[in-house]
Structure formats: C-alpha cells, structure tokens
Amino acid sequence: MIKAALCICFCLLIATQVNAEKIRIKDLVSFDGVRGNDLVGYGLVVGLNGTGDGIRNAPFTEEIMSNILERLGVNITGEKFRPKNVAAVFVTAELPAFSRAGASVDVTVSAIGDANSLLGGTLIMTPLNAADGQIYAVAQGTIIAGGAAAQGDGAAVIHGVPTSGSIPSGARVEREVEFDFSSLSVLRLALRDPDFTTARRIESAINRSLGRRVAEMTDSGTVSIDIARTGAKSPAHAISRLENVLVQPQRKARVVVDQRSGTIVMGEDVRISRVAISQGNLTIRIQEEPLVEQPNPFSQGESVVVPRTTVDLEEEEGVGLAELRSGTSLSEVVAGLNALGVAPRDMIDILKSIKAAGALHAEFVVR
Template sequence: MLKNSRVLTLITAAILSIGLAVPSEAAGSSRIKDIVSVEGIRENQLIGYGLVVGLNGTGDTLRNTPYTEQSLTSMLERLGVNAKGETMRPENVAAVMVTATLPSFSRQGNRIDVNVSSMGDAEDLKGGTLIATPLLGADGEVYAVAQGAVAVAGFSASGDAASIVQGVPTNGRIANGGIVEREIPFELSDLTSVKLSLHNPDLTTAQRITNTINGHMKSSMARLLDPATIQLDRPIGYELALVDILTNIEQLTVTPDQKARVIIDERTGIIVMGSEVRINSVAIAQGNLTISISEQPQVSQPGAFAQGGQTQVVPRSTVNVEESGTEKLTVLPPSVTLQDLVDGLNALGVGPRDMISILQAVKASGAMQAEIQVM
C-alpha cells in the first residue's frame, strides 16, 4: 500500500514539473478543430450479411446453422447452380456479419476497411475469403460492396487432450476490402450557415469560442445557441466561402473550461481529478481494521495402554485483530488546490483504493466542491 502511495507521489511530481515548464495559458489551450465538430461532417455506419468461403474445415456446421445452408443455396442459384433439395455438408463456409464505417465525403470508387465477424459455430476464419457482400446504411440503401481475403490476428489449435486459443479467431478484418458505390449527398461549399457542436458541452467554453471567432473574423458571424451549439453564419456579400471561413477559424486556440469533477474507477483503483476541484477545511484520518482467523486442528488419541477411548479431532482457532493505517489526523486548509489535496492525501500514507473511500467521505461531508463520478 505504501508502494502505491510512493508511485502516485512520483507521478504527481512529474505532472507538476511538466506543468511548471510550460506556461499555464499555452498548456490549457486547444485548437477549435479539436474541441468541436462541424454539422454534417460525420461518419456513417454500414452493415451487411455475407459468406466466407475457403476455410480449412473450420466453418459452420450446417445442421446447427441452417441460415448458412440457405445463404449458400441462394448464392449458388444466383450463379446458375441448382442446389435445391441437395444435402450439403461442407465445413469450409461460414456465415458472417460485415461492418464498416463510411467516412465523410467518400466518393464512388474509394476504398474502406471492413470487419468480419462469425455468426455461427465456425471455429476459425483464417484463410477464408469474403464473397461480394452489399453493405447497407441506416436507410436500407447499399453504399458499399465488400470482398476479399480475411486477415485474422488470433489462432486456435487443439489436440486429443488439450487446446489453445489466442486472440479471437472468429473475427477478422479486410484492409481496403470495401468499395464505395453510393455517395451521401452533402455539399459543404453550398451552405451559408453551419453549426459547431462542442464535444464537451460547456457554456463558458462555448462563449469563449464565439468571442474568439468573432474577434478573429472582425464580425458577428458566430452566435451562441446553447452550451453545446454555436451557429456560424456567412454574412451577405462576404468574399470568403463558408469552407474558407472554417479553414481560417479551426486553427484558433481557446482555453476550454471544465467542471470540478472527480472520476473514480473502483475496479482498477484509478482516480482522476480535475484542476478545478476545491476542498473546504476538513480533517482526515485513515485506518484499517484487519481480523484474521486461522484454524489448526489437532488430533487427540488415547495412550498406547489405555483400556478405552476414541481418536478425536480437536479444533484449535486463533483470532488476531490488527489495526493499520495512520495515527495522525491531517487537517486540510480551506480552498486548497489540487496539488494541496494530493499532497495532503499522500501525507496519510494511503494507497489509491483507500483514497477512493476518503474522497467519497469528504464529498459526503459537504467539504468537496466537485462532482464525483464512479465508473
């Protein structure tokens, strides 16, 4: 526990030393393009159902996955092969779901990466080839077609008495395996107004972005709508197009504001505290009570010349009670900074997991002016 405390202290010292080497204003500034997204410039999810062929006996068992057999029969009929009524037992075919992301402004003929995931009881997709699979958007239209050899990172091997599986052999990827067939109708250059959406909605940050844009462009083209949205209007008669305006403003820097927040992951013991966290005057002490019970049963039996008696197991229990932790009561002054808070908690000699309980107790007492989120 003390080791964890020393590690946390070293990390905190390293972060503080880095912060001292860089001006605070420059360290907290971010480009507008990194904290907002432009309305209409977005990706779209695609999905499709297909078959992977050419597997080395590691495909679906057709009697357990009837949809694989139906898909195989339909595919053969489209190719002019009559397979109805035939009993098929191939093990080199697998039914898969194919997913992909269509980037914004993708044009016909552009290639995209696709992911392939088994649906049935196939054991491995290694060495398989995905046959032409239409990829549909949310509107049911075909936007791309995927085909190609599946690259699988994982593998599986088995013998009569043992087996080993590394990674996920039923999931693969085809680099540049999809070809865009339909474009999404969206022309950014034709717009006269557009909305900027903040990744982390905050009223102060949105106002700072609005003021920065208007000050740089020397006009009132940016207008704050809500903590998450800024509307950008191209003035009538303005020489630059809206695309040129976005290019000019996306490199401007703004210092984002943030809420006082403490993020806690109880599974891993990770604690992340924002720079705006403040603590009122509070006294903290920490201690752990450990109770251990050990059983050492003994065998009691009659002597060698005893006339009677039976062998018995006699229980022997030992109970130890130990109280560990600091014997000091640490007082944190009012309105301490994040550095003071970390230093005060490290002074108690506690680890991250005990620190989680302390932070929750400080919040429950009303001394912490911050929001606690438990992941």
C-alpha cells in the same frame, strides 16, 4: 506503490499544463453536416482452417451459405453439408463525410457464431447498409486477425481476440450520401463538451479573427455562423478559415474513476473543502483444521471428525489523520492522498467518501 502514485501525479500535472494552452476550434467542435455514417452488413467468411462455425449450433451460417451458392448458380436443395471452414460474421464500417463513389474504407469483421478463429479467412462480397436501409458500400477481402488460439483435449490457450479482425480498405463506396453542403447559409458548430464559457470564447475568437460579428452563441453546445457575413465563397472556404482559430476551453471540474483498472484522473479545477482523512485495513483470517478421532482397534466405535477453527483478527497500524485545507488544489489533493500511503484502489474509496461528505467540489464519474 509510492512510485506508481508519483507517476499518476506527474501525468496529472502534465495534463494540467496542456489544458491551459489554447486549442484549435476544429479539435473542440464538429461542424454541421460534416459527419460520418455507420454501416453494417451480414456476411460469410471462408477459407478457415477448421475453426469455423458448427452448422448445427449456427443454422444461420448454413442459410447464408446456401443463398450465396444459389446466387452463383449452384443448386444445393436437399443437400446436407457440414463444412468447418466457414463462419457467419457481422461487418461494420464508418462511411466518412463526403465519401465519393469508388473510395475505400476500413471494415471490422466479428464472428457471431461459435467459430474459434477468423485467422486466414476471406470475407465474401458483403453489402453494407446504413440506417435508412440503403446499400452504401460493399466489403470483401482477406481478414487480418489480431489473436491466436490453440487447444487440445485437456487445455486451451487464447491470445487476443481471434474471433474479430479487420480489413484495411476492405469496402468500396458504391453510393454517396446526398447532402448539398454548399447550399448552407448558416453553419452550426456543435461543441463536443458543451460549456457556456467555451462557447462564448469561440464566438469571441471567430468574430475577432474575421473583424466582424459573424458568430453567435445559441446555447452551451452550439455556435452559429452566418456564411454570407464571413465573405467566403462557400461554407467549405469559411470552415477552412475558422477551424484553425485558437481558443482556450473551459472544462468542468471532474474526477473520473475506472474501478476495473484502478485508474484515477482529476482535472486541474478540482477543489476540496477542509477535511480530515484516516485510512486503515482490517484483516480477518479464519482457518479450519478439522481433527479426526479414530476408535480403538477391534472396538465397535466410528471415526468422528471434530471441527477446530482458528480465528485471527489483524488491524494494520494507522497513519493518523491527514488534513486537506479548504480550497485545496489538484497537486495538494494528490500529495495529501500519497501522504496516507494508500494504493490507487484505496484512493478511489477515499474520494467516494470525500464526495459523500460534501467536501469534493467536482463531478464524480465512475466507469
């Protein structure tokens, strides 16, 4: 337990050192117009080894299979078929910025029916639509599933998620997103983590790099750049000159807690006012041992169950109070919590209590 806590402390100290270094602007912001677009489609996977949808439980699979066969000239009107090697799936992908017709993108395939596995299946030609309802790509190919499943009459084993897989370069771009990037006169930089200090530093770094005032902070999340003043031929040339400018970001003091895994991450700016902490565990054990009393032989009596309960209350010996001084830094917080000898999950409860007491000066995020 102590070794795990020391590992957490070591990782936090490394994160502190990295945060103090300067970072490229391209890693702090997204450029106006330079963005991807989400695509989604509804298709059919064939070639499964008996692990597909049950048609009775997934009627939409039969419907899409009928539509595909009819488009291929196969008339199945009135026919009843119950194949087990097909599955209805959702196909998702991201169309990268400035993707041109003929380019390939990766796709993710996920079963939506009661299929047991997509391993070894092939996705049939599936159009992918964007939010505007237009088709921008078409997906098809063999699915790479990352899991496996096996079952018998009395047991089943599932490793990973066999009902989801991917097709590398499985979609081909058919339509380009209409956007004239070269016509922009003002380029906006959107900060991924809005902060007034960071935005101001980006503005100063750009102006200092170009030797003239071309950048202006609009708000905590936006910095505007006048393309004409940069002297660049186009917005693309301007971005290539600015994206590698180094800036030291300023981040909010934040404590992030993941209750499922017991992970705690604290930034270097986290501070705690003077507070005393004590932690202990109380264990209550209740054990039932019913006693059955049998009647004497040849008597008319009945068996009687007499309840017998044993209750044991045990409280672990505490370690007293651990004091954290006012203005305590990150490393001192971790050292103080480790001094209590508590597990990471108990640390989460302690941090919640410190926050409730008003002594934790940071944003507390629970996931």
